[in-house]
Amino acid sequence: SLLEQIVSNRERHAADGVRIAVAGVCDSRSVLQAHISAGHNDIDDDVLKAILEAKAAGKSMTEICKEKLLEGILVADLSPPPADDLRNLIKSILRSEDTVLNAKHGLVVVDCSASESLAPVLASAVQHDGCCVVLANKKPMTSSLEVYDGLMSTARRFRYEATVGAGLPVNTMLRRMVSAGDEVRRIAGALSGTLGYVMSGLQDGRPFSDVVTDAKRLGYTEPDPRDDLAGMDVARKALIMARQLGWRLNMEDVKVESLYPDTLSPAFMSSGDFMASLTELDESYRHRCQEAKEQGCILRYAAVVENGTCCVGLVSVPQHSPLGRLRGSDNLVEITSRCYSGSPLIIQGAGAGNYTTANGVLADILDLQDVV
Numbered sequence: 229s230l231l232e233q234i235v236s237n238r239e240r241h242a243a244d245g246v247r248i249a250v251a252g253v254c255d256s257r258s259v260l261q262a263h264i265s266a267g268h269n270d271i272d273d274d275v276l277k278a279i280l281e282a283k284a285a286g287k288s289m290t291e292i293c294k295e296k297l298l299e300g301i302l303v304a305d306l307s308p309p310p311a312d313d314l315r316n317l318i319k320s321i322l323r324s325e326d327t328v329l330n331a332k333h334g335l336v337v338v339d340c341s342a343s344e345s346l347a348p349v350l351a352s353a354v355q356h357d358g359c360c361v362v363l364a365n366k367k368p369m370t371s372s373l374e375v376y377d378g379l380m381s382t383a384r385r386f387r388y389e390a391t392v393g394a395g396l397p398v399n400t401m402l403r404r405m406v407s408a409g410d411e412v413r414r415i416a417g418a419l420s421g422t423l424g425y426v427m428s429g430l431q432d433g434r435p436f437s438d439v440v441t442d443a444k445r446l447g448y449t450e451p452d453p454r455d456d457l458a459g460m461d462v463a464r465k466a467l468i469m470a471r472q473l474g475w476r477l478n479m480e481d482v483k484v485e486s487l488y489p490d491t492l493s494p495a496f497m498s499s500g501d502f503m504a505s506l507t508e509l510d511e512s513y514r515h516r517c518q519e520a521k522e523q524g525c526i527l528r529y530a531a532v533v534e535n536g537t538c539c540v541g542l543v544s545v546p547q548h549s550p551l552g553r554l555r556g557s558d559n560l561v562e563i564t565s566r567c568y569s570g571s572p573l574i575i576q577g578a579g580a581g582n583y584t585t586a587n588g589v590l591a592d593i594l595d596l597q598d599v600v
């Protein structure tokens with residue numbers, strides 16, 4: 229979706245005097261790189277479109293490039309994760325004499341994976357003068373405080389808007405408030421597009437297994453939906469916000485409620501088997517939802533960041549409360565601070581989905597063009 233939005237916005241960007249040159253693209257198995265030493269600065273839009281088609285059809289990028297014998301592209305088949313090759317790709321771009329690719333002209337490394345393994349690559353990339361980093365991936369922001377501090381030490385060349393609320397301006401707002409000296413006292417709300425969609429579906433009487441399967445199909449879930457259903461995705465978002473307030477917390481400090489039993493965890497089964505086992509949970513969620521309904525309430529998965537602690541879990545809220553009125557994949561974030569004490573600042577809207585997330589990532593990339 230990000231590549232698609234880069235290509236489809238060419239005219240708009242040109243009118244603003246910007247051209248995004250895509251010098252390399254990675255997935256979990258391959259790295260494609262513009263053949264810089266042969267004079268190719270970037271990967272042609274037709275190739276980017278072929279890559280999009282290949283990924284949509286479940287083919288590997290390498291396969292499609294070899295099939296089409298594309299000119300000017302270096303293809304590397306890797307197994308597994310291409311952290312070292314990504315590092316080499318960044319180095320070769322940084323060494324480039326070409327002014328279009330040179331780091332001083334806005335090189336941005338973008339991590340749209342859900343991989344843990346790329347954090348060191350990103351931490352080293354951001355240390356190169358002029359090299360920027362943009363994240364949709366929450367894991368580098370929630371790994372050790374050392375990695376986090378490394379990324380944050382170059383805050384002017386680092387953006388991570390999509391890590392909380394996808395395209396919603398939650399992180400930007402927090403950054404603005406904190407850097408201008410506002411004192412944030414409490415952040416609360418519903419921060420999962422997947423769990424919002426699932427809870428709305430339950431409320432409409434649909435089976436748990438059915439709505440989770442749909443959330444995955446719609447692109448709301450993490451690559452392994454257990455990340456959402458275990459509460460880990462929301463826990464990461466809570467930690468990202470808490471760390472921005474200067475709180476020195478780690479993932480172990482976040483209190484998390486999981487929505488499935490341990491017997492269905494990655495230690496015991498694959499993601500595919502988990503999806504097939506979801507029907508086991510249908511009856512218990514139908515029952516919990518019914519109980520809440522009888523009290524005029526509905527279920528929501530909420531996060532609270534307050535008094536130096538983060539807590540995420542299932543709550544039963546009145547139907548006509550702000551959380552109760554949320555529908556589908558919408559997120560709601562309430563920020564209470566010295567400036568917003570009487571009534572909290574509220575950010576609400578679609579909190580997941582490929583298009584809205586890619587939009588947030590692209591906006592970050594464009595934002596950085598004014599910094600370097």
Ligand SMILES: NC(=O)C1=CN([C@@H]2O[C@H](COP(=O)(O)OP(=O)(O)OC[C@H]3O[C@@H](n4cnc5c(N)ncnc54)[C@H](OP(=O)(O)O)[C@@H]3O)[C@@H](O)[C@H]2O)C=CC1
Nearest residue numbers: 254255256309340341342343364365394447451580581585
């Ligand atoms: N979906 C959403 O609504 C939102 C997602 N995000 C974040 O965006 C990230 C991606 O989510 P989503 O797009 O849904 O997931 P997808 O599974 O659709 O995409 C992940 C991509 O990352 C690639 N990848 C995996 N590991 C590596 C690696 N080690 N090196 C390079 N590439 C790798 C995958 O390659 P391959 O195709 O070969 O598996 C795949 O192309 C996650 O971190 C998620 O938290 C953030 C906000 C909203």
Ligand SMILES: N[C@@H](CC=O)C(=O)O
Nearest residue numbers: 420421422448449450
């Ligand atoms: N899986 C996440 C995607 C966005 O961060 C969610 O459902 O909110």
